[in-house]
Amino acid sequence: xxxMTLAIVDDDDDVRRALSRLLRSMGxxxxxxxxxxxxxxxxxxxxxxxxxVRLPGQNGLELREHLxxxxxxxxxxxxxxxxxxxxxxxPRAVDTPLVTKPFDDAVLAAAIASAISLARPRGELHEx
Amino acid sequence: MNxxxxxxxxxxxxxxxxxxxNLATGEIYVDPILKELLGYQDxxxxxxxxxxxxxxxxxxxxxxxxxxxxxxxxxxxxxxIEHRMLHRDGSxxxxxxxxxxxRDEQGAAVSMxxxxxDITGRKRSDxxxxxxxxxxxxxxxxxxxxxxxxxxxxxxxxxxxxGLRMLELADFSGLLNRSMAEFFDGEARxxxxxxxxxxxxxxxxxxxxxxxxxxxxxxxxxxxxxPITDASGTVVQLxxxxxxxxxxxxxxxxxAGQHQVLEMIAAGRSLLDxxxxxxxxVENQADGMLCTVLLLDEDGVSVRxxxxxxxxxxxxxxxxxxxxxxxxxCGTAMYRGTRVIVADILTDPLWxxxxxxxxxxxxxxxxxxxxxxxxxKVLGSLAMYYRQPREPRDEELRxxxxxxxxxxxxxxxxxxxxxxxxxxxxxxxLSRVAMLGELSGALAHELSQPLTAVLSNxxxxxHMLDRQPLDVELLRDTLDDIIRNDKxxxxxxxxxxxxxxxxxxxLQPVDLNDVAREVVDLAYGELASRRVTVKSTLPSAMPxxxxxxxxxxxxxxxxxxxxxxxxxxxxxxxxxxxxSTMASEGFVELVVADRxxxxxxxxxxxxxEPFVTFREEGLGLGLAISRSIVTAHGGSIRAENNADGxxxxxxxxxxxxxxxxxxxRVNA
Numbered sequence: 001x002x003x004m005t006l007a008i009v010d011d012d013d014d015v016r017r018a019l020s021r022l023l024r025s026m027g028x029x030x031x032x033x034x035x036x037x038x039x040x041x042x043x044x045x046x047x048x049x050x051x052x053v054r055l056p057g058q059n060g061l062e063l064r065e066h067l068x069x070x071x072x073x074x075x076x077x078x079x080x081x082x083x084x085x086x087x088x089x090x091p092r093a094v095d096t097p098l099v100t101k102p103f104d105d106a107v108l109a110a111a112i113a114s115a116i117s118l119a120r121p122r123g124e125l126h127e128x
Numbered sequence: 129m130n131x132x133x134x135x136x137x138x139x140x141x142x143x144x145x146x147x148x149x150n151l152a153t154g155e156i157y158v159d160p161i162l163k164e165l166l167g168y169q170d171x172x173x174x175x176x177x178x179x180x181x182x183x184x185x186x187x188x189x190x191x192x193x194x195x196x197x198x199x200x201x202x203x204x205x206x207x208x209i210e211h212r213m214l215h216r217d218g219s220x221x222x223x224x225x226x227x228x229x230x231r232d233e234q235g236a237a238v239s240m241x242x243x244x245x246d247i248t249g250r251k252r253s254d255x256x257x258x259x260x261x262x263x264x265x266x267x268x269x270x271x272x273x274x275x276x277x278x279x280x281x282x283x284x285x286x287x288x289x290x291g292l293r294m295l296e297l298a299d300f301s302g303l304l305n306r307s308m309a310e311f312f313d314g315e316a317r318x319x320x321x322x323x324x325x326x327x328x329x330x331x332x333x334x335x336x337x338x339x340x341x342x343x344x345x346x347x348x349x350x351x352x353x354x355p356i357t358d359a360s361g362t363v364v365q366l367x368x369x370x371x372x373x374x375x376x377x378x379x380x381x382x383x384a385g386q387h388q389v390l391e392m393i394a395a396g397r398s399l400l401d402x403x404x405x406x407x408x409x410v411e412n413q414a415d416g417m418l419c420t421v422l423l424l425d426e427d428g429v430s431v432r433x434x435x436x437x438x439x440x441x442x443x444x445x446x447x448x449x450x451x452x453x454x455x456x457x458c459g460t461a462m463y464r465g466t467r468v469i470v471a472d473i474l475t476d477p478l479w480x481x482x483x484x485x486x487x488x489x490x491x492x493x494x495x496x497x498x499x500x501x502x503x504x505k506v507l508g509s510l511a512m513y514y515r516q517p518r519e520p521r522d523e524e525l526r527x528x529x530x531x532x533x534x535x536x537x538x539x540x541x542x543x544x545x546x547x548x549x550x551x552x553x554x555x556x557x558l559s560r561v562a563m564l565g566e567l568s569g570a571l572a573h574e575l576s577q578p579l580t581a582v583l584s585n586x587x588x589x590x591h592m593l594d595r596q597p598l599d600v601e602l603l604r605d606t607l608d609d610i611i612r613n614d615k616x617x618x619x620x621x622x623x624x625x626x627x628x629x630x631x632x633x634x635l636q637p638v639d640l641n642d643v644a645r646e647v648v649d650l651a652y653g654e655l656a657s658r659r660v661t662v663k664s665t666l667p668s669a670m671p672x673x674x675x676x677x678x679x680x681x682x683x684x685x686x687x688x689x690x691x692x693x694x695x696x697x698x699x700x701x702x703x704x705x706x707x708s709t710m711a712s713e714g715f716v717e718l719v720v721a722d723r724x725x726x727x728x729x730x731x732x733x734x735x736x737e738p739f740v741t742f743r744e745e746g747l748g749l750g751l752a753i754s755r756s757i758v759t760a761h762g763g764s765i766r767a768e769n770n771a772d773g774x775x776x777x778x779x780x781x782x783x784x785x786x787x788x789x790x791x792x793r794v795n796a
Contacts, residue, residue: 010575013615021606025591054573054656081576082657101576102583104465105591 006112007046010079011065013053015101019050021107036063048075048112049105064096068119075115079103132267136161142245147227149177151200156180167216185212185220192225200229207242210251217364222251260772274370275348276645277356278557282307282324283367294372296342308368312337318353327353327366336373345415348377378413382527383410389534399542403435403535408533411438414524416514418491421499421535422458423508424451431459434508442489447480455494456482458509465506467497467528472517492517494522497532499539504642507539571624574650576617585610609767617724623650626678637672637784638680640709640716647684648707651692659700661691665708673716674784679757683765687720694724694775715780722775732767754779 006028010016013034020030031046033039036058039049049067053060060078067074078098095118097111145159154177156239158172166183173179184192188211199207207227212220227242266276274291278284284307287300297303309320316337323333333353340346349370356365389409392402403421410419417460420443421434429450436443449455451463460478461468470476471493473486486494491677496511510532512524520528589606591597648655648662655662673680688705695703706721727735734740736755741748758765768775 012581014581014609014616015577015584017609018581021602022584022588022591024360025588025595037467059656078781081573081580101580103580105584105587 003029004030004112005044006030006088007031007039007042007044007049007057009036009039009049009065010052010061011018011035012052016037022108024068026105026109036060039063046074048077050077050079050108050112053078068096073119075112075119077108077111077115106122130479144243146241146243147180147242148239151229151237154178159244162244162297166213166221183213185214188212196227196240199227200240205241211245220586221246221248221406223247229664231744234324271369274372276308276341276368276370278308278366278368279326280328280363280366282309282321282366283611284308291370294341294347295339301338310577311319311339318711323353324350324366327355328363329359330355330363347372347374349373382413385412385513386530386534389530390537393534393538395543396545399538400435402538404437405435406531406534406538407435410510410512410527413527418515419531419629420458420511420513421508422446422462422511423539424462424506428506431462432508439489439491442485442491445485454480455479456486457494458511460513461496461498462506462509465498465500465504467495467525469495469520474517490515495520497528499535501536503538507536510535515675518756536696569781574620575617578620581613581693582610582617585613634678635674638675638677639670640680640684640718640781641666641668641670643677643680643684643705644709644718647681648689650681650686651688653694654689655705658692658696660695660703660705660768662688662705662707665706670709670716671711671783672785673761673763675761675781676757679763683754683757683779684718684720686754687718687779690750690777691722694722697725698723710781714783716783718779718781719776720779721774721776723770726769726773726775727767732769735767 006023006087007021008016008019008030010019011034016032016034020022020032031044033042036051036055048089049063051060051063051067055063055105056089060080064076067076076096078096080098081101095119097114099108100109139159139161143161143165143716145158145162145165147159147162147204148157152158155175156177157175158173158180158453163170163173173183174519181189185405192209195204195209196207198204207225207229210222210358213223215221224245224247225242226245227240229237229240231234232238268288269290271288272290274294275286275288276291277286283305284300284303285305287297287303292298292300293767307567309317312320316335319335320337323335326333334351335353336348336350338348348372348472351368351370353696354367354369355363356367358364385405386409389402389405392405407419407421411417418438420436420439422443423432423434424430431447431449431451433447445455449459451459453463454477455463456479457468457470463508468478470478473479473492474495479486491513493510493514493516496509497509498506499508501507510528510761512520512528585606589603589610592606593601644664644666648664654660688707692703693707696706702723704723706719708719710717731740736751737748738752739748740752758779758781761781763779765777765779768776768778
């Protein structure tokens with residue numbers, strides 16, 4: 001798999017640590033953020049952002065909206081602790097991969113690949 | 129006036145007349161005054177002993193003659209005798225005759241002369257006095273009250289027969305001249321001395337006292353002390369009339385005791401405490417009487433200890449035994465469902481199998497009555513024992529029935545309480561389960577975090593093991609994280625278990641701020657998904673309340689979730705929940721305010737009723753249960769509408785007192 005720069009936005013400390021450790025062990029570079037605001041304050045561009053739906057302040061759905069409406073859309077994978085229905089209030093909601101915690105690393109990898117191909121249909125990157 | 133006239137007038141006034149008796153001839157000069165006193169004129173009675181002597185009352189004649197002869201013979205120094213004379217109209221007059229004899233040179237009696245004085249008046253008043261005394265005595269002896277006569281110092285001079293009988297004395301000689309106050313001490317002595325003092329001053333004093341009879345039986349008396357005056361009005365002696373009020377006192381004590389036992393029942397005191405007090409109440413009604421209460425087990429056959437403070441070992445010995453047709457007085461009474469009177473345990477066939485046990489404790493008589501529930505189910509029995517064989521009197525039977533009635537009330541009350549208790553706990557459990565449903569999403573979310581950490585860490589470690597060289601440090605860190613998160617998951621499950629637990633948790637001091645924070649934590653998921661922002665105002669140093677942490681969490685959670693529900697229809701930016709606590713005069717107030725539509729007019733109280741809901745979902749039990757919990761904690765909860773929209777729920781809970789007597793649990 002091609003090493004990528006991934007961003008994790010989740011307010012739970014343990015989840016951030018574990019997830020970043022996992023993705024690093026898979027060869028990726030990982031940046032972690034405890035909130036959407038912290039993410040915005042950072043300048044590094046990620047190849048894919050893994051966002052928890054529930055965040056303090058701006059929530060995951062809003063962050064996704066923001067990321068996907070950039071001129072160069074950033075791929076987003078949504079992760080969530082509850083299996084609840086997401087407010088289907090925006091276009092593209094159907095397309096965003098949603099992974100339920102706890103998840104297998106293969107499932108996460110597939111979701112990342114799917115998100116990238118969705119966001120960049122011209123397929124600039126190889127499949128991971 | 130000549131001396132004769134003077135004498136005559138004086139003599140007439142004094143009712144005195146002279147006489148002079150010639151012993152030889154029998155002639156006797158009798159003063160006309162004396163004849164007048166007997167209603168005769170001077171000439172109507174010849175001055176001879178034959179005539180005058182006939183006027184002496186026949187019953188006294190012999191004595192008069194004898195007295196005169198004695199003096200004449202020289203045996204008596206003078207002649208003096210009170211005797212009756214017959215008046216002309218047949219009535220009797222009393223004369224005091226006095227005289228002395230004259231002798232010649234040889235010493236022979238020649239004549240006797242002297243006076244007669246009319247003492248009829250005095251004799252009459254003497255007689256009247258004796259009659260009055262007789263009358264008094266018969267009154268004093270026939271009255272039902274004890275009468276005593278004391279001297280001014282309070283020493284006993286006389287006690288009537290009734291008094292002697294009541295105190296079981298043969299006579300009062302042993303008490304004679306002993307000061308009455310001597311028999312009392314303390315309060316009673318003061319009261320007695322005060323009463324005597326009042327009577328000495330001419331008034332009427334009163335006091336009550338306890339005095340035991342010779343055989344030691346305690347009796348209560350009500351005494352009234354009045355002065356006895358002489359003709360001039362001076363107080364010379366004191367009269368004490370004492371009435372036996374033992375019966376009355378007993379009745380009063382019984383009524384008061386009965387009232388107390390009923391209050392204990394109403395206050396929810398334990399059944400065994402209540403039955404104990406009841407038994408003491410009954411035993412106080414008679415000397416030497418022992419009382420027990422037995423309870424019949426749910427199986428309808430075995431007997432259990434109810435109350436037997438005077439016969440603990442005896443009752444311990446019969447606990448567990450079965451009722452039956454010949455099972456002593458109590459066992460038989462419970463079996464038959466009727467009162468069983470055994471006058472002598474020694475001979476009664478009902479006691480054949482239980483005789484030995486009873487005799488070992490010296491019990492001879494046993495009267496037992498069954499205690500029934502309102503539906504005529506036998507709950508137990510109440511029995512009276514005596515150490516001598518005897519039949520019960522009517523009032524004793526009445527006492528047994530009254531006491532059995534009170535026992536019935538106590539037992540039924542406990543049953544109702546236990547049932548209510550069981551229902552409440554069931555309801556509390558159900559509410560927890562219901563709330564659990566509401567929380568399941570939040571709990572699932574809570575669990576998913578540490579589980580994610582565990583799985584991701586573990587999979588990371590797998591990847592790390594494929595690398596060369598092995599980063600042992602990193603691996604160790606990874607394992608540490610797995611362990612920590614596993615424990616984190618365990619803690620969430622513990623909270624889940626706590627919510628599911630059915631039995632009651634012990635009371636402890638609880639900080640409502642902590643509870644508020646925990647609830648916000650617990651409901652975070654709900655709050656976040658519904659975009660409700662919580663503004664918490666939880667001042668530090670909040671005094672603790674005494675309560676069940678989990679139940680209090682339930683209440684706060686209910687209020688918070690209700691507030692969320694209320695704001696479902698609000699714009700996402702207008703979903704503000706204010707949660708605050710405040711301490712005020714012995715209470716802690718917890719307030720939850722929302723910005724929803726508020727509560728419809730006039731429903732501010734109704735909202736706490738079960739099954740009342742203004743939402744589409746939910747049973748409408750949450751507030752009813754919350755109020756039940758809060759009330760059981762000694763607090764209150766109420767709702768009000770905010771001036772700027774939305775509703776506010778205020779919950780008041782009493783601050784825990786250090787010396788508070790703890791009930792074993794809070795049942796809501």
